Amino acid sequence: MDFLTLLGIVVGLAAILGGNILEGGHTDSLLQLTAFVIVFGGTCGAVMVQTPREVFIHALKRTRWIFIPPAENGSQAIEKIVSWSQMARKEGLLSLQSACEEESDQFLKSGLQMLADGSEPESIRAALEVEMGTMESLDLNATKVWEGFGGYSPTIGIIGAVMGLIHVMNNLADPSALGPGIAVAFVATIYGVGLANLLFLPMANKLKMIIGQRMLYRELLVDGLVSIAEGDNPRNIESKLQGYLH
Numbered sequence: 001m002d003f004l005t006l007l008g009i010v011v012g013l014a015a016i017l018g019g020n021i022l023e024g025g026h027t028d029s030l031l032q033l034t035a036f037v038i039v040f041g042g043t044c045g046a047v048m049v050q051t052p053r054e055v056f057i058h059a060l061k062r063t064r065w066i067f068i069p070p071a072e073n074g075s076q077a078i079e080k081i082v083s084w085s086q087m088a089r090k091e092g093l094l095s096l097q098s099a100c101e102e103e104s105d106q107f108l109k110s111g112l113q114m115l116a117d118g119s120e121p122e123s124i125r126a127a128l129e130v131e132m133g134t135m136e137s138l139d140l141n142a143t144k145v146w147e148g149f150g151g152y153s154p155t156i157g158i159i160g161a162v163m164g165l166i167h168v169m170n171n172l173a174d175p176s177a178l179g180p181g182i183a184v185a186f187v188a189t190i191y192g193v194g195l196a197n198l199l200f201l202p203m204a205n206k207l208k209m210i211i212g213q214r215m216l217y218r219e220l221l222v223d224g225l226v227s228i229a230e231g232d233n234p235r236n237i238e239s240k241l242q243g244y245l246h
Contacts, residue, residue, distance in 0.1 A: 001067060001068055002066070002067055002068065002069055005066055005067055006067070009198070016194065016198075017030070029183060030187060032183060032184055032187040032188070032191075034184050035160055035164075035188035035190075035191050036191055038156065038159070038160035038163065038184075038188055039153060039157050039160055039191040039192045039195065040191070042156035042160075043153045043156050043192075043195070044149075046156065047145060051145055051148065055138075055141045055144075055145065056145060058139075058141070058142050059141070059142035059143075059145035061142075062142040063146075065207060065210050066207060069210050070210070070214060072213075072217045074220055074244055074245050075245065077220060077221060077224070077241075078224070078238060078241045078245075080108075081224035081225070081227075081228065082234050082237060082238045084099055084115075085224075085227070085228045085232070085234040085237050086234050087099070088115070089231070089234070093116055093228075093229075094116055096115050096116045096228075097113075099112055100112035100113050100116055107131065107218060107221065108225075110127070110128065110131065111128055111221065111225040112225070114127065114225075115225060115228060115229055119229070120229070121226045121229040121230045128218075128222045128225070129222065132215060132218045132219075135218075136215050139207070139211045139214075140211060142207060143204045143205075143208050144204075146201070146204035147201065147204045149195075149196070150196040150197070150201035150204060153191075153192045153193075153196040154189075154193045154196050156192055157189045157191055157192015158189060158192065160184065160189070160191070160192065161186065161189045162185075163185075163188075164183075164184035164185025164186075164188060165185050167185075168185070217244075220241055223240065223241060223244075224237060224241050227240065227241075
């Protein structure tokens with residue numbers, strides 16, 4: 001669990017609500033269901049229009065990474081690769097077939113299978129880099145979905161504000177209707193800008209960082225597997241891969 005994400009959300013909300021209270025405002029005045037429906041519903045609709053169905057669903061799945069990043073340990077991966085290198089030097093590349101069957105990571109499993117089949121180092125690198133590029137492209141498209149949320153949200157907030165003002169103008173003769181209309185107008189703007197800058201855009205940027213770290217981890221795996229295919233000394237492989245951890 002990434003507690004910094006949760007802490008950031010709590011701190012951001014606490015700062016805004018606390019500032020409102022210090023200014024003499026009431027928290028209840030910021031709770032407007034109508035404004036939330038306009039902003040969040042309108043933003044979701046706009047993003048759905050611009051995004052293919054598969055990408056939208058993938059983006060929702062990748063949201064989990066913001067709170068629970070993928071568990072990938074570079075040190076453990078290096079230990080695995082070094083042990084596989086030692087096994088290959090002693091018993092031959094075909095001995096890696098058993099390790100391939102036990103491996104749960106599909107990316108590593110593909111690389112190990114190519115090693116066990118005796119593929120050339122450059123063929124292994126080329127195949128794995130294609131898979132890496134495809135994964136990175138799909139995951140980066142997921143971040144664009146959240147960037148879309150962050151881009152449309154403030155504009156939809158302004159639409160909500162204008163709708164509230166229209167409601168006010170249509171009810172100038174009824175003073176009891178002026179207050180709710182004005183409240184919806186201003187709260188819709190707050191929701192639009194607040195959701196964009198406290199949630200949607202930070203989520204997109206965090207996903208980009210996680211994807212970058214994940215790709216670096218994949219590069220470590222590729223270099224390690226190719227080094228085994230080239231018959232490098234296990235100690236040299238370990239020394240080279242340690243550079244990825246700094």
